[in-house]
Amino acid sequence: MDVKKHIGDRIYDFRMEQGLTQEAFVKNLNIYYSRGHLSNIENGLVVPSSEFIYSVCTTYNISSDWLLGINTKDTLSRKEKILINKFRKLGIEVQQSILNLFDSIIHDDK
Structure with missing residues (x-):
C-alpha cells in the first residue's frame, strides 16, 4: 500500500464529507499548515508529518x-458512524422499519 496516497485519499474524503475547503480544513488545525501543503498531502506527493497527523486526528x-489504514476491520468508517448516530436518534418503530427494509433488500439480492 502506498501510505502517502492512502492518507491523502482519507483526508480528502473526510474533508469532502465535512464540506470543507482546503483553506478551512487547515485553518482549524492547532498548528499552521498551508493550503498548498494540504494539497500535496491529498495528492500523495508528500508524507505528512507526525505532527500533522496528530493535529488532524485530534482536531477532527x-x-x-x-x-493510516490500520485495523480497518474493527474501525467504523466515518459514513458508518454518521449512519449509526442518525439511526439512534430515530424512534423504535422507524428503526424497526429500516431494519425490515435492509432485510428485504438483502434477501432480494441473494
Whole structure:
C-alpha cells in the first residue's frame, strides 16, 4: 500500500464529507499548515508529518488507525458512524422499519 496516497485519499474524503475547503480544513488545525501543503498531502506527493497527523486526528476526532489504514476491520468508517448516530436518534418503530427494509433488500439480492 502506498501510505502517502492512502492518507491523502482519507483526508480528502473526510474533508469532502465535512464540506470543507482546503483553506478551512487547515485553518482549524492547532498548528499552521498551508493550503498548498494540504494539497500535496491529498495528492500523495508528500508524507505528512507526525505532527500533522496528530493535529488532524485530534482536531477532527478521527482515529489515527483509520487515517493510516490500520485495523480497518474493527474501525467504523466515518459514513458508518454518521449512519449509526442518525439511526439512534430515530424512534423504535422507524428503526424497526429500516431494519425490515435492509432485510428485504438483502434477501432480494441473494
